[in-house]
Amino acid sequence: MATHGARGRSGGRPTLEEVAARAGVGRGTVSRVINGSPRVSDATRAAVEAAVAELGYVPNTAARALAANRTDAIALVVPEPETRFFAEPYFSDMLKGVGAALSDTEMQLLLIFAGSDRERRRLAQYLAAHRVDGVLLVSVHADDPLPDLLAQLEIPAVISGPRSSAETLPSVDSDNYGGARQAVEHLLSRGRTRVAHITGRLDVYGAQRRVDGYREAMSDAGHRVDEGMIEAGDFTEEGGHRAMVALLERHPDIDAVFAASDVTASGARRALRDAGRRIPEDVALVGYDDSAIARHMEPPLTSVRQPIEEMGRRMIDLLLTEVADRRPLASRGLERRQMVLATELVSRSSS
Amino acid sequence: MATHGARGRSGGRPTLEEVAARAGVGRGTVSRVINGSPRVSDATRAAVEAAVAELGYVPNTAARALAANRTDAIALVVPEPETRFFAEPYFSDMLKGVGAALSDTEMQLLLIFAGSDRERRRLAQYLAAHRVDGVLLVSVHADDPLPDLLAQLEIPAVISGPRSSAETLPSVDSDNYGGARQAVEHLLSRGRTRVAHITGRLDVYGAQRRVDGYREAMSDAGHRVDEGMIEAGDFTEEGGHRAMVALLERHPDIDAVFAASDVTASGARRALRDAGRRIPEDVALVGYDDSAIARHMEPPLTSVRQPIEEMGRRMIDLLLTEVADRRPLASRGLERRQMVLATELVSRSSS
DNA sequence: ATCACTGGTGGGAGCGCTCCCACACTACCT
DNA sequence: AGGTAGTGTGGGAGCGCTCCCACCAGTGAT
Numbered sequence: 001m002a003t004h005g006a007r008g009r010s011g012g013r014p015t016l017e018e019v020a021a022r023a024g025v026g027r028g029t030v031s032r033v034i035n036g037s038p039r040v041s042d043a044t045r046a047a048v049e050a051a052v053a054e055l056g057y058v059p060n061t062a063a064r065a066l067a068a069n070r071t072d073a074i075a076l077v078v079p080e081p082e083t084r085f086f087a088e089p090y091f092s093d094m095l096k097g098v099g100a101a102l103s104d105t106e107m108q109l110l111l112i113f114a115g116s117d118r119e120r121r122r123l124a125q126y127l128a129a130h131r132v133d134g135v136l137l138v139s140v141h142a143d144d145p146l147p148d149l150l151a152q153l154e155i156p157a158v159i160s161g162p163r164s165s166a167e168t169l170p171s172v173d174s175d176n177y178g179g180a181r182q183a184v185e186h187l188l189s190r191g192r193t194r195v196a197h198i199t200g201r202l203d204v205y206g207a208q209r210r211v212d213g214y215r216e217a218m219s220d221a222g223h224r225v226d227e228g229m230i231e232a233g234d235f236t237e238e239g240g241h242r243a244m245v246a247l248l249e250r251h252p253d254i255d256a257v258f259a260a261s262d263v264t265a266s267g268a269r270r271a272l273r274d275a276g277r278r279i280p281e282d283v284a285l286v287g288y289d290d291s292a293i294a295r296h297m298e299p300p301l302t303s304v305r306q307p308i309e310e311m312g313r314r315m316i317d318l319l320l321t322e323v324a325d326r327r328p329l330a331s332r333g334l335e336r337r338q339m340v341l342a343t344e345l346v347s348r349s350s351s
Numbered sequence: 352m353a354t355h356g357a358r359g360r361s362g363g364r365p366t367l368e369e370v371a372a373r374a375g376v377g378r379g380t381v382s383r384v385i386n387g388s389p390r391v392s393d394a395t396r397a398a399v400e401a402a403v404a405e406l407g408y409v410p411n412t413a414a415r416a417l418a419a420n421r422t423d424a425i426a427l428v429v430p431e432p433e434t435r436f437f438a439e440p441y442f443s444d445m446l447k448g449v450g451a452a453l454s455d456t457e458m459q460l461l462l463i464f465a466g467s468d469r470e471r472r473r474l475a476q477y478l479a480a481h482r483v484d485g486v487l488l489v490s491v492h493a494d495d496p497l498p499d500l501l502a503q504l505e506i507p508a509v510i511s512g513p514r515s516s517a518e519t520l521p522s523v524d525s526d527n528y529g530g531a532r533q534a535v536e537h538l539l540s541r542g543r544t545r546v547a548h549i550t551g552r553l554d555v556y557g558a559q560r561r562v563d564g565y566r567e568a569m570s571d572a573g574h575r576v577d578e579g580m581i582e583a584g585d586f587t588e589e590g591g592h593r594a595m596v597a598l599l600e601r602h603p604d605i606d607a608v609f610a611a612s613d614v615t616a617s618g619a620r621r622a623l624r625d626a627g628r629r630i631p632e633d634v635a636l637v638g639y640d641d642s643a644i645a646r647h648m649e650p651p652l653t654s655v656r657q658p659i660e661e662m663g664r665r666m667i668d669l670l671l672t673e674v675a676d677r678r679p680l681a682s683r684g685l686e687r688r689q690m691v692l693a694t695e696l697v698s699r700s701s702s
Numbered sequence: 703a704t705c706a707c708t709g710g711t712g713g714g715a716g717c718g719c720t721c722c723c724a725c726a727c728t729a730c731c732t
Numbered sequence: 733a734g735g736t737a738g739t740g741t742g743g744g745a746g747c748g749c750t751c752c753c754a755c756c757a758g759t760g761a762t
Contacts, residue, residue: 013481015748026712031750041710058480062416063748066717071413082450086443096433099464103473108482111462118454129409130364131459366718377742382720392740414718417747 014055023051034059073108074134074319077123079144081115088235088263089291090308094138094160097312105320107133114146127153134323136160136315137169141203156322158315161206162338170322170337172314174306176206179343180213183258183286183304186345188221192256192284195223198233198243198268200260207235210260210288229254233264240267248275255283256351262287262294262303265350269297284351300348307341314339365406374402385410424459425485425670428474430495432466439586439614440642441659445489445511448663456671458484465497478504485674487511487666488520492554507673509666512557513689521673521688523665525657527557530694531564534609534637534655537696539572543607543635546574549584549594549619551611558586561611561639580605584615591618599626606634607702613638613645613654616701620648635702651699658692665690 020030025044032040033048040048051057065071076098078085085091095111102109110132114123127135127149135150138160147169150157159171187195197214200207211230218225228250231243240259244267247254257272259265265287269279277283279299287294290305318337371381376395383391384399391399402408416422427449429436436442446462453460461483465474478486478500486501489511498520501508510522538546548565551558562581569576582598584590591610595618598605608623610616616638620630628634630650638645641656669688 016750017748020712027749028712028751029710032711035750039710044710056479058476060417060748061480061482062413062422063717064750065413066411066417066719067748067750069717069750082443082447086437086440089437092433092437099433103469108461108477110459113450122454125409126459128407129412131412367720368718371742378719379721379742380740383741386720390740395740411718414747415720417749418718418720420720420747 013060014057015060016057019048019051019055019057022055023047071131071133072106073110073132074102074136074323075110075112075126075132076136076138077112077114077146078138079114079120079141079146080139082113084115084236085113088261089293090261090289091138093291093308094312097309098136098316099312100309101313101316107320120146124149127155130155134158134319136319139204141201142205143203156319158319158322160311160315161204164205167205167338170318172311172318172339172341173206174308174311174341174343176209176343177213177216179288179304179306179345180210180258181217182343182345183288183302184214184217185221186302186347187256187258187284187286187351188217188223190256190284190351193223194229194251194254195256195258196229196231196247196251196254198231198240198247198257198259198264200233200235200264202232204235207260214258226251233260233267235261235264237263237267237270240264241271242267244268244271245275248272248277256285257283258286258288260288262289262291262297262301264288265301265303266293266297269301280350286351290346294346294348297350299350302348302351303346305344305346307343311341314341364411365408366411367408370399370402370406370408373406374398421484422482423457424461424483425453425487425674426461426463426477426483427487427489428463428465428497429489430465430471430492430497431490433464435466436464440644441612441640442489444642444659445663448660449487449667450663451660452664452667458671471497475500478506481506485509485670487670490555492552493556494554507670509670509673511662511666512555515556518556518689521669523662523669523690523692524557525659525662525692525694527560527694528564528567530639530655530657530696531561531609532568533694533696534639534653535565535568536572537653537698538607538609538635538637538702539568539574541607541635541702544574545580545602545605546607546609547580547582547598547602547605549582549591549598549608549610549615551584551586551615553583555586558611565609577602584611584618586612586615588614588618588621591615592622593618595619595622596626599623599628607636608634609637611639613640613642613648613652615639616652616654617644617648620652631701637702641697645697645699648701650701653699653702654697656695656697658694662692665692 016027016030020027023030025048029040029044030048033045078091098109112123114120134156136158137146140159140163142163147159157169159169161173162171184195197211199211202208215225231247233239233243257268259268265285269285272279272283279285285301287301287303290303294301294303367378367381371378374381376399380391380395381399384396429442449460463474465471485507487509488497491498491510491514493514498510508520510520512524513522535546546569548562550562553559566576579601582594584594591614608619610619616636620636623630623634630636636652638652638654641654645652645654
């Protein structure tokens with residue numbers, strides 16, 4: 001008789017052992033069937049599967065995690081306050097892609113916000129406890145210590161936008177440079193000449209690349225790049241508004257604006273309206289992300305579409321490979337581990 | 352020598368045993384310190400804490416879960432597609448409250464969507480594996496089988512809106528009946544007499560209670576309740592629009608509308624505008640939720656505020672008690688386990 | 703007949719905890 | 733002195749898996 005074997009046995013969930021007894025085989029064989037090993041005869045497999053069904057057996061995750069040293073869970077870490085997560089369609093689209101890619105997997109997705117210092121400390125603790133097999137990092141700033149922590153803990157991770165051109169982590173990104181060029185070239189092709197740019201947070205590498213794209217598209221078209229036509233934003237509505245006000249003050253003759261996000265564009269639109277400018281007659285406006293906001297804006301916003309859901313899916317693919325390949329520091333070259341997806345300009349009536 | 356002891360020991364995380372050796376005590380003592388048991392002398396506790404710090408010990412969650420038969424995780428189950436989750440501020444506010452209440456806990460929150468049949472099957476499997484200690488259920492419909500599954504699995508659960516007046520699960524709700532009365536009485540006090548109501552999904556108990564509140568506020572004020580002035584919506588923008596169109600067709604002389612949610616009100620507003628009605632001059636409009644939408648609507652929307660964050664916090668309190676008290680079927684009376692929070696009318700220019 | 707192999711299989715050992723029993727050792731009664 | 737409680741504490745047993753080694757047929761080559 002077990003000393004305290006009955007504790008917590010709510011309803012007496014069947015164990016591997018019981019399934020084995022029922023099927024008339026050994027524990028190892030049942031484990032093999034459960035885990036889809038090919039080294040089991042068809043007859044045995046059928047017997048085990050029958051026993052599993054009869055008993056309603058469900059593997060005990062904790063036991064498996066302990067024995068196999070894995071958790072079957074990955075975390076999507078958002079280093080932002082929750083508010084921004086809900087305000088920016090970028091995140092929800094990403095989540096959709098990630099969820100889709102994970103849905104035919106046994107993997108569980110954990111959504112973790114780490115906006116405040118406190119939350120970040122909690123997260124560090126959490127990661128140190130190895131409660132996930134891998135981590136998806138979105139929207140990481142240049143000086144974020146998180147990636148290094150992950151590396152030190154040897155937890156596989158994939159980042160959604162490289163921190164710099166020298167990123168060492170596997171990453172998935174859209175072609176920010178190319179997307180920005182598409183936007184600017186589009187505006188120029190419409191006969192606009194005084195094109196301004198409201199940037200994103202410049203500690204985000206992707207935002208920098210968009211500035212680069214803006215600059216080079218302008219100069220390649222034979223325009224002098226006026227630094228006064230570039231104003232820093234921060235991806236928020238408020239930032240877009242502020243930047244637009246500043247731009248109008250410096251250059252009242254602006255006839256086009258390329259904003260680093262749709263939300264930013266929405267703020268810019270408000271400032272333009274307040275200043276009595278018509279869109280697109282007086283000023284053409286182009287955003288970035290092609291989110292729901294772009295479609296519902298008045299007038300509908302031309303925007304650079306990033307395949308965000310697709311990016312989410314690719315990130316999962318990369319991460320799962322990484323998790324599976326976890327042989328000791330096997331990091332083969334980075335060739336296959338950094339991917340850049342193409343963007344597409346969606347033209348609407350704001351330009 | 353262990354046979355395969357070295358497998359997967361990435362970086363050699365210290366174990367309880369090692370901490371014990373270092374501190375010169377037994378395993379049990381370290382466990383007691385880690386779990387904050389009072390039956391440890393101060394000197395011993397200090398020694399153990401020092402060893403923990405030196406070694407950077409972090410408990411292995413899987414081992415703990417296996418031995419103690421708990422997971423230290425709870426799930427927030429949203430029986431809706433993700434899209435609705437992001438579209439409705441109700442959920443994000445709830446999440447905020449829940450997150451806040453959980454932040455000084457060791458508990459991990461899992462966000463699980465179960466909108467499609469497929470996702471629901473996955474969820475059932477997940478719950479059967481007892482991967483969480485408790486479940487928070489939001490936005491449950493009258494005929495949802497989930498609560499029964501939870502009961503059968505003996506998993507503690509708290510529901511955010513009772514399914515009926517005979518709800519057996521612990522629940523937290525706002526006073527839907529009272530809130531609706533506030534809205535209607537407000538409209539009547541402004542001199543409106545032909546007040547219509549666009550309902551929420553009627554398979555949600557709270558939506559029914561709002562209808563009850565509307566009915567009784569009208570008749571208490573001496574108005575005959577005209578069933579033609581009640582039109583079913585479904586909490587969506589589209590539903591609100593559709594309902595408003597139907598109402599206007601039947602009763603062109605409507606001078607006030609109480610909508611069961613802000614999103615619904617937003618749809619109604621569109622229909623009213625299209626029909627050339629001015630708000631509030633021709634028709635006064637009141638919503639429900641007091642979400643960001645209400646504040647940003649044009650004109651700003653009068654709305655019934657539910658303390659959603661507070662509700663989230665209370666749900667966690669209830670659930671944690673439930674989880675802790677998990678003695679065999681101890682369900683003491685329901686007195687303390689169903690709470691109703693007061694609402695508040697926030698008056699803006701739409702009424 | 704003997705010697706490889708090769709697919710299948712059983713079951714011991716061990717993952718790192720928690721629980722609880724047993725055993726000090728003290729302090730305070732009769 | 734001999735009980736009788738209490739405090740702290742050590743460590744065995746066990747949670748339900750996975751891993752891997754040993755073993756047992758069969759099969760074909762020698």
